[in-house]
Amino acid sequence: VDTGDRDRLEELMAPLHAADIADLLEQMNTHDRAELIRLHDRDFDGEILSELDETLREEVIAMLHPAVLAEAVRDLESDDVVDLVEDLEEPQQEAILDALEDADRVAVERALAYPENSAGRLMQREVVMAPEDWTVGQAIDFLRAADDLPEQFYHVVLVDPRMHPVGNVTLGRLMSHRREVPLSELTEDVFEVIPVTRDEEDVAYAFNQYHLISAPVVDDDGRLVGVITIDDAMAVLDDEHEEDILRMAGVSDESSLSDTIFAAARGRATWLSVNLLTAILAAFVINLFSEEIEAMVALAVLMPIVASMGGNAGTQTMTVTVRALATRDLTAQNALRVMRREISVGAVNGVLxxxxxxxxAGFWFGVPMLAAVICVAMMLTQVTAALGGFAIPMLLDRAGIDPALASGPFVTSVTDVVGFFTFLGLAGWVLL
Amino acid sequence: VDTGDRDRLEELMAPLHAADIADLLEQMNTHDRAELIRLHDRDFDGEILSELDETLREEVIAMLHPAVLAEAVRDLESDDVVDLVEDLEEPQQEAILDALEDADRVAVERALAYPENSAGRLMQREVVMAPEDWTVGQAIDFLRAADDLPEQFYHVVLVDPRMHPVGNVTLGRLMSHRREVPLSELTEDVFEVIPVTRDEEDVAYAFNQYHLISAPVVDDDGRLVGVITIDDAMAVLDDEHEEDILRMAGVSDESSLSDTIFAAARGRATWLSVNLLTAILAAFVINLFSEEIEAMVALAVLMPIVASMGGNAGTQTMTVTVRALATRDLTAQNALRVMRREISVGAVNGVLxxxxxxxxAGFWFGVPMLAAVICVAMMLTQVTAALGGFAIPMLLDRAGIDPALASGPFVTSVTDVVGFFTFLGLAGWVLL
Structure with missing residues (x-):
């Protein structure tokens, strides 16, 4: 790139997959990126745009010559175009839609009419289907004669006369049975039909739980309107996970390594603000006991230990709870049992x-009563941490708030306050 | 279950998928579980065992009548059996292997000979392949005549005479081309060949990065030995996520809701022990300044705020870094740039x-110098937190240690020590 040698660059980039080129662009600085795009615009692959991080995507689209952009998006499948344009600003979105052929544009616009993060946005509209009363021979003849089969498909979807999907036949089974066998005898045992408005997170859950490869999507009247394949579900699963892990650490889930410094700082400031408030709350609790601390500085030395151990144990229980809620292993049926278990775990580690x-503390400061106080405070804080780490995500979940997003500050706030209060309170009562 | 009505139970359970039955078993208490298994043993589906949580799997296998168990595992595909037995104790493993037919047992034993978490354990040995010089017509005739095609397959793998895979042809493309077209003209652009010893995590990464559906697996000589499909990769991806998220919270990554109380307590005690040590280290730092605290109790009230904000910011940077390492967005090329960015983010939020x-602090305690001290300590701690949150996972990664597992305690330990030290040290120097 530095030497501006276009041919050498083409030669180097030719064997790369679009996803790798996107990664390369993400890892460059802004100047090199612009230069690379300028040099590589001869055959810029639309898939590179699909693979790019959202923040960079707008930047790169703005850099591309309109003709190159039009060429690039025209090669994409309609569900990839939907994915590409749904987060763009109005003018860029329109520029891309205008570049599409009419049929594709209508397909993309129709998909955009479905709610964000719904099955309708995820599905592809091209479905290979067959009437439920066909035989293997009829299906094979139909497939052999069709001239616009999708690039990738895994099932023939059987539909009844009202276009309601009734079963899936894999291509493998179709190939391995005699021509006179009715398709209805070859349908798969596991058959999930997905409503077009279902949340993509629930779609990914169904794929993972039932090991689906593809699933038909139906509208409100139960009519087949599209199909979702496992690669889309895998992408959603990966995004959801990224989101969960960042949310639990209090990082804005739309952050990426390509954000500007101020965007990144803003993305983290929300959680830091909440943490500042809870830390000030904990400071008020400590302030209640300033006389005790003045009388015995050892209390100030030891108190962060109790709070920090409580925060850790609370985060552990919270993570287990948030995960179990996400994987639906934790339900109303076993909630009480899991809570009892978590509290028992807290009690065991509290005693230890x-x-x-x-x-x-006893050996350090030589005050037996101080040792007794910190022991009891540690036990109480560990049990409270377990209770808080379990109950807070559960309550948030009930209230319809994502527990991964909001549990953290509440849990550490509870453990800090309880940790400082029990330790300093007990010390004031027993020692002074 | 309570009434012991076997027929009613069968009726209720018949429509359930094996994965749902496994979830049901996981959510029951031990007594109900034993009862359900006793009542349901008439046609116990081997897939239920595959879907069960590892901890429970051993318990359930021990409960099953040997004849029922043998029947159940005989229906499974060989790669599912591998997944089932690889974590079992020796006697249970042998009981299951003995129940298999000879051919299956050999296949399972061969898979178990590959290293744990390698592509060899993940792949299925049944591959649909064709010589590279065949035409569409020859391939279709071959498939139509074959009587032991796998249940699910997506590609015909083209091989050269030495059995080296050279390309993938999707069934969809096969169906939609004329009989005389050579298969070699229909191969997919993206074609990844996976060595049998490759780590399953790298396999899942390749599937996700290149949107693969299935990929051939080759031995050391490059000969085709099996195929990995996207559903296996999706399961690995899901496991890796689970592991990452639990590890970052310091929960043993083999924990599950079905663990006993003591197993769960032990799984968390490791991290709590490390945290205890770092908290004691922080306490030593505070103890260095006990005179300052005695002279001004406000220091003890305010010091946890600085440490807690540092811990939070450090965890944020650490999470972003660990994730970027896992998704390979962070490499040697952009490490310096990302570090500069993280430190700048820390500086911005530090000032704020x-x-x-x-x-x-100024309004609360009315001491302007105290306000100045906490302001500077907060800035220094935020920048150090960013530096530590970035550098610690990077160094662990270089040293070959999973950064998700070990970064947490180091990062909070650094932020605690720096937070207490800068705040109390500055206060001692300026105020007293």
Missing amino acids: FGVLIALV | FGVLIALV
Whole structure:
């Protein structure tokens, strides 16, 4: 790129997959990126845009010559175009839609009419279907004669006369049976029909739970309107996971390595603000006991240990709970049992670490009552942490709030306050 | 289950998918579970075992009558059996292997000879292949005549005379081309060949990055030995996610809701022990400044705010870094740039929250120098948190240690120590 040697660049980039070129663009600085795009515009592949990170996508689209952009998007499948344009600003969206052929544009516009993150946005409209009373021979003849089969398809969807899907036949089974066998005898045992408005997260769950390869999508009247394939579901699963892990750490889930410094700082400031408030709350609790601390500075030295251990245990329970809710292993049926278990785990570790810290504090400061106080405070905080780490995500989930997003600050706030309060309160009561 | 009505139970369970029955078993208490298994053993589906959580799997296998178990595993595909037995204890493993037919047992034993978590364990040995010089017509006739095609397959793998895979042809393309077209003209652009010893995590990455549906697996000599399909890759991706998220919270990644209380407590105690040590280290730092705290209790009230904000910012940067390493968006090429960005983000938020907390502390305690001290300490801690949150996972990754597993305690330990040290140190120097 530095030497501006276009032919050498083409030669180097030719064997790369669009996803790798996108990664390359993401890892460059802005200047090299612009240069690379200028040099590579001869045959810029639309898939590179699909693979790019959202933040960069707008930047790269703006850099591309309109003619190159039009050429690039025309090669994409309609569901990839939907994915590409749904997060763009109005003018860029229109520029891309205008570049499409009429039929494709209508397909994309129709998909965009479905709610965000719904099955309708995820599906492709090209479906290979057959009447439910056909035989293997009829289906094979039909497929052999069709001239616009999708690039990738895994099932022939059987439909009744009202276009309601009634079963899936895999191509493998179709190939391995005699011509006179009715298709209805070859349908797969597992058959999930997905309503077009279903949330993509639920779609990914169904694919994962039932090991689906593709599933028909139906409209409100139960009529077949499209099909979702496992690669789309896998992409959703990957996004959801990314979102969960970033949310749990309090990083804005739309952040990426390509964000500007201020965008990244803003994406993290929300959670830091919440944390500032809860930390100030904890400071108020400590302030209640300023006389006790003045009388015995060892309390100030030891109190962060109790709070930090509580915060850790609370985060552990919270993570297990949030995950179990996400994977639907935690339900109303077993909630009580899981809660009892978490509290018992907290009690076991509370006793263990309570005794350990009592030994440390006892030898360090030589005040037996101080050791006893920190032991009891540690146990109470560990149990409260388990209770808070379980109950807070559960309640948020009930209230319809994503527990991955909001549990963290509440849990550490509870453990800090309880940790400081029990330790300093007990100390004030027993020691002074 | 409570009434022991076997027929009613069968009726209720018949429409359920094996994965749902496994979830049901996981959510029951031990007594109900034993009862359900006793009642349901008439046609116990082997897939239920595959779907069960590992901890419960051993328990359920021990409960099943040997004849029922043998019947159940005989229906499974060989790669599912591998997945089932690889984590079992020796005697259970042998019981299951003995129940298999000879051919299947050999296949399973051969798969078990590959290293754990390798492509060899993941692949299925049944591959549909064709010589590279065949035409569409020859391939279709071959498929139509074959009587042991796998249940699910997506590609015909083209091989050269030495059995090296040279390309993939999708069934869809096969169906939609004329009989005289050579298969070699229909191969897919994206074609990844996976060595049998490759780590399953890298396999899942390749599937996700290149949107693969299936990929041939080759031995050391490059000969085709099996095929991995996207559903296996999706399962690995899901497991890896689960592992990452639990590891980052310091929960043993083999934990599950079905663990006993003591197993769960042990799974969390490791991280709590590490945290205890780092908290004691932080306490030592505070103890260095006990005179300052005695002279001004406000220091003890405010110091947890600085440490907690640092811990939060450090965790944010660490999560972004760990994720970027996992998704391979962070490489040696852009490491310096990302580090500069993270430090800048830390500086921006350091200034913001430094000023905020200075205002709070100034109004609360009415000591302007105290406000200035906490402002500077907050800024320094935020920048150090960014640096630590970036550098610690990077160094662990270089050293070959999973950064998701070990970064957390180091990062919070650094932020705690730096937070307490800068705040109390500055205060001692300026105020007293």
